[in-house]
Amino acid sequence: MGKSYEGNRHILIMSTLAFFVSVMVWFNMAPFNSTIMEQMGISKDEIGVLMLVNLGLAIPARIIMGQWVDRFGPTKVFSSLLMVMSIPCFVFAFGNSYEQLLLSRLLLGSIGASFVIGIRMISEWFPQKSMGLVQGIYAGWGNFGSAMASFSLPLLALIFGGESGWRYAIALTGLLALIYGLIFYRKVADAPPGKEFKRSPSSGMMRVNSHSDLIILVFLIFPIYGGVALLVWSLQRMMLLSLAWAVSLYAFLGVFYLVHVIKIWISNRSYLNGKVPSGEQNSMKLVGVLSLAYFSTFGAELAVISMLPMFFQGNFALGAIGGGMIASSFAFTNLVARPAGGWLSDRFGRKKILVMLLLLLSILYFSMSSLSGDWPLILAVLLTMSCSMVGQAASGSVFSMVPLVKKSQTGQVAGIVGAYGNIGSVCFLAVLNLMFPSFFFITIGVFAFLCSISSFLIKEPGPKNDVQERINSVNNYRYPTEIRQKV
Template identity: 45%
Template structure:
């Protein structure tokens, strides 16, 4: 094994260069995506917004990410990660600049909704990293990509308020946000110039049909249609939150219009699935080309519980700590950031454990820990010492983020040419989870909220029992019709 083939985190050549450029691209997407939360108060005062309008902007920030992750996954499989990541970073700098320059709620709302697109960047790197790393290093590499990139939200929270103060005045937040847009635009060129989709001489496998995910049996066809419904349900839930029953941004008529559009898009989506997969009703797919969609479905449910709960908990934890322990907002924010800090080690840790001990056993242990962690969080009240509550949050966070790492250690081992689409759907389920949990949080108290997440983790554990450990090889067809076998586990 040459030195360029070794897994050396301090190297910046070969596959390690691709890994570093990928996690940094993802890091920037998260800085841009979450540049609003730490500057929320300044934006509110500067634009004269109400609390309801601020909450609306927070909802809009994550809404578009659900369909965007699916769409970007498809585009990545078709056109390659290098082009799609570079375009995403460049295009998303535009709504970032628009938000920084906005002087009304409507402008800010449109820009924030469009910025949900940048949350889809994660999916692109999953496919890129899977092209460069062998199966026995894939979990660790994807974990570093996800964990270090995810840290962008914490980095934004720590640095942007300081940057805003440096520029001073009531427009300080505009400069801070503008700088994140410039970073995104500049790095799009760096990424495009320095990345290739595959190592030299390797083939980049594309799906036969770009319109919808391929399945290889009748049962999987129905399961795919069923698994698509929660994504539309989450978007309908967001529309409901913006209706007069929620925060009243839209009229009832507008919300019913949104429901009708979502139903129409689902029917169109289902027709595309039929178009791509109707052949499975006429003839059996040869054994060598089959894959089990239930593997994808299980990972969707697990990512709903892991990343979904992380997004929800990160946004409510500062308030939880300040209300439970009567801390100042600054102290509560710093204490709560311990949860996000765990990303740096936990997600790579989950991937590494997965490489070492197998995908399914690792996921079973981490999901059980996840359920236990949230059950303990549900017990936290003002009688607890603050330090113990922080330890409980960090312990829970370890299982959440290691679980995310372990999920995406398995995603690229299902069907290579569809990795972007599979990552897109699984990633979208994380956002579906966030929308669901945040809606639940607006209806119940904190301890019930944590118990409900623990309950969904138990449900995830049960679905995991149906998953099969990736084994053997994946067959992919080359342009000339010959077949290449790709290892997914130790022989």
């Protein structure tokens, strides 16, 4: 890949492992839900709240981490996040009250933002021509941390033995995060030797290219606050927050959103009056389309994984183990499907592949809406696996474009797009709670179809060829001015 990217495989391995550890910590509670209910004397609804708050803060945290990684660099931000999040992990592991479990789980949700940090790191170390593949490897193999937590933590709890076995197993993931955070800080760099890491302005607000793009950005960040409001509503419904506290938090979120909008306007006011740099002229319309595409792909994936075990148990008379095995297969297909989607985008064109995958995904989900117990089980499983493969490949295609939208603000773009994945899961599950599973699948299919149409209208981001990228790479070296001019 050239000397300008020497050492990039090491960075890919280190970043993927960092995300893998983060996901293990993020989902270390799931294997022990029944045990925690029994030992702590808490209800199924209270466990449900813990699961919800575990996802809740990941939405705004992805925006915040996106700003920080663009300003301070991925090395400092990723290592700090891993080490800091080990603290609430230890608190959760040895918590003796529901309030301790709730607060620590709420804070632990922030580790889900680790995804966007690695996106920026890898975008600095690899050329555009292989961006889809390496981002797919990072996301696909890193997300396997959830499956590893499900397989390994119950075994570790058994090895530790006793009633506190689950506590030691969860605490071990916190210790792993703490140690790996130190290793990550010492063993990686923000950019290859001689290549400058381009930081965002100190304001941390995303730069746009026009007033219409400014309006799009304002609308794009609104659902992020809506996701947190949904979390507040859930806590109030469970009587864990009083109505007065809930109303106060709603008001706080409204004020915070307005402040965010004002900061965006102040940051862009003078920028829009000047000439936008040639390398930063990609439209916020593209960010909006990619966000909605991730909403329909990764958001649907999370929602389907949540409902699939019960769906198969009810329609095909399977036990809990059989339904769980079908649901867990989503994690395994991710190892291949997401890198494959990125590779196809690199090889045959990002826009073309995204449109085709979204269109195929819509057809498959429309087919899922007709699933019933009358279907042969093997055919139902094949259709489900096909949805999984195509959806994850489409997610890989989305993030083959994200690092190419706005180089100096890749973290923020990834933060917005990534947050929409979490928002999508919340919205689709809300549809499932209100309607039948068939309508749930139809809704996903409709969104995927609309996204395929809108993706057809976007302009593919990034330099048109690798020659332009090589020129940019040379210009980024810290040669003396007179030497750079000769080059």
